[in-house]
Amino acid sequence: MRQPDSSNDSPVALARLPQPRRPRGKLFLVPAGARRRAGDPGRTGRLKWMEAGRETDKLDDARDPYDVAFRFLYLFTLLLYIRPDDLFPALGSLPVAKIAATVAFISYACARYRLGKPIINWTIEVQMVCMMLCLAILFTPVAASPGDSVTALSESFLKVVTVFILMIGVINTRARLRKILSLTVILGTWLAVFAIKDYATGNLTMMGDRIEGRVGGIFGNPNDLAAALNMLIPLAVTLAMMSAGAARLFYIACALALTGGVIVTFSRGGFLTLIALAGVMMWKFGRGRREKVILAATIAFVVLATAVPVRYHVRLVSIFDHSQDTVGSAQNRSALLKQGVDLAIRNPIVGIGMGNFHIYSIGEKVAHNGYVETAAELGMFGLIAYLVLILAPLRGLARIEKETLRAGTAADLEMRNLSIGLQAVLVAYMVASFFLSIQYLWYLYYAAGYAVALKLIQAAEKSVQAPDQRPGRKFALAKSRPAALSQHQAMGELWKSAPRKPAGSLWPAYRFRKGF
Secondary structure (H helix, E strand, O other): OOOOOOOOOOHHHHHHOOOOOOOOOHHHOOOOOOOOOOOOHHHHHHHHHHHHHHHHHHHHHHHOOOHHHHHHHHHHHHHHHHOHHHHOHHHOOOOHHHHHHHHHHHHHHHHHHHOOOOOOOOOHHHHHHHHHHHHHHHHOOOOOOHHHHHHHHHHHHHHHHHHHHHHHHHOOOHHHHHHHHHHHHHHHHHHHHHHHHHHHOOOOOEOOOEOOOOOOHHHOOHHHHHHHHHHHHHHHHHHHHOOOOHHHHHHHHHHHHHHHHHHHOOOHHHHHHHHHHHHHHHHHHOOOOHHHHHHHHHHHHHHHHHHOOHHHHHHHHOOOOHHHOOOOHHHHHHHHHHHHHHHHHHOOOOOOOOOOHHHHOOOOOOOOOHHHHHHHHHHHHHHHHHHHHHHHHHHHHHHHHHHOOOOOOHHHHHHHHHHHHHHHHHHHHHHHOOOOOOOOOHHHHHHHHHHHHHHHHHHHHHOOOOOOOOOOOOOOOOOOOHHHHHHHHHHHHHHOOOOOOOOOOOHHHHHHHHHO
C-alpha cells in the first residue's frame, strides 16, 4: 500500500501524525493533566506510545543495575595488567587499582541491596574460597610469624577474594564475559610482545640469561609471566573461533604472540604447561577432525623445535636430567618439594600459617608447588578447599560442553567454545601450580571467576522459556521452575505416562494422582 504524501497536509494534520520518540527527561514528559482531544485518535496513540517507551526505559534501567560495578571491574583488570605505578613512577604510591576495586565492590553491594538480594552468591567455589580465608585467619595467632600471615592476607588474598566475589556477581551476560576476556587477551599480548622484543634485543636482565616482565607484580618473574601468558592462550584461541574476518586474524595473531612470549621466558614449567593446554584444546576443539588437527600440531611442533635456540633445548633436557642444570635450580626445587611434603605431613590439621612456609624452608624460599605449600600452610582442609576450587568449575564447564555438544544454534556453539577454552585455562593453571607457589594470587581466581560466571549465565539462559504461542496468551511465560517441571515429568514417566497439565494450585496434586 502506497504511503500518503504528507507534504501538502496542513500543519494541524502533520501534528496528528506519529512523531519520532524524543529524548527522555523531565522536560519531555507528557503533562499529567493532558487530555485526549475529541476527534484526535493520533494523539491518543502517541501518548500510549510514549508511555510504553517510558515503561521500557524503566525496565532497561532496572535490568542493568551492575553497569557501574562492571565498568570499574573492567578498569581494575586494566590496571592490574599495565601496573601504572611501574610504568609511570611519577604517580608514586597512589593505589589506583585498589580505588577502582573498592568503588566496584561498593557499587555492586549497593545494587544488590536495592534489588533485595544477598551480596554474596554462595556457589561451591565461593564457599571454598571463604573456607581458605577462614583457615588463614584462624591459623594466624598460632603461626611462627603472625605478621607474615597478616601481610599475605592484606596484600593479596583479601583482594583476591573480594574481586572473585565481584566477578561472579557482575559478569552476568555473554557480552560482558567477552569484553573482559578480550581485554585480558589484548593486555597479555602487549606483555608478550615486549618479552619477545627484550629477548630479540638481548635485554636479559635476570642473571644475564633470561628476560623479565615489562611490569612487576605477577608478571615480573619469567616463570610467573609464562604462567600468566599460558592461561591466556586458550582465551585467544576461543575468541578467534567465535569471531570472523579481521577479528579472527587479530586473535590468531594474539595466540601466536602469547606462545612466543612463553617460549622466550625459558620457563621449563611454562613449556610443560603449554604442552598440556595444547593437548586439551586439540582434543576438544578438534572433535570430528582430530587427525588433521594432530598432524598440523605435529608440524608446528617440529618447526618450533628447530627454531628455538640451543640454550632452550638444554633447559628442557634438565627437566629429566638434573645434571644438565648448571644453575642448580632443579636440585633446589627437589629439596624444597621434600621439605614441603614433610611439613604438610607433620601439620595435617593446623597448618603453619599463610605466608609462613619460607620460615621452615631452605634458604627462605617458597615451595615452588602450590599444592604442597597450601597443605603445609592451611592443613589438609585448606588443600581440599583449594582442589575443590579448581575441580568444581572444571566439572561445571564439562557439563556445559556435554549439553552443547551437538550445537544447533550459534549461541550453543559459542557456549561450547567458551566452556572448552576455560577448561584449557584451568588445566593450564593446574599444571603451572605444580611448579609455582601462586595459590593466593590472581591467576586461579580470575580463571575460576570466568568459569563460574559462565555457569551462572547458562543457568539464567536456560531458565527463560520460549514465548507461549497459544491463542489468547499475550506475553511469554518465564520458565521459573525448570527443576520442578522436570522432576514432575520424571515422576510421571516413572509411574505412568501422562500429558503435562497447565501449572496451578492443584497441578502437583493432579500429577501425583494421575501418576499413581
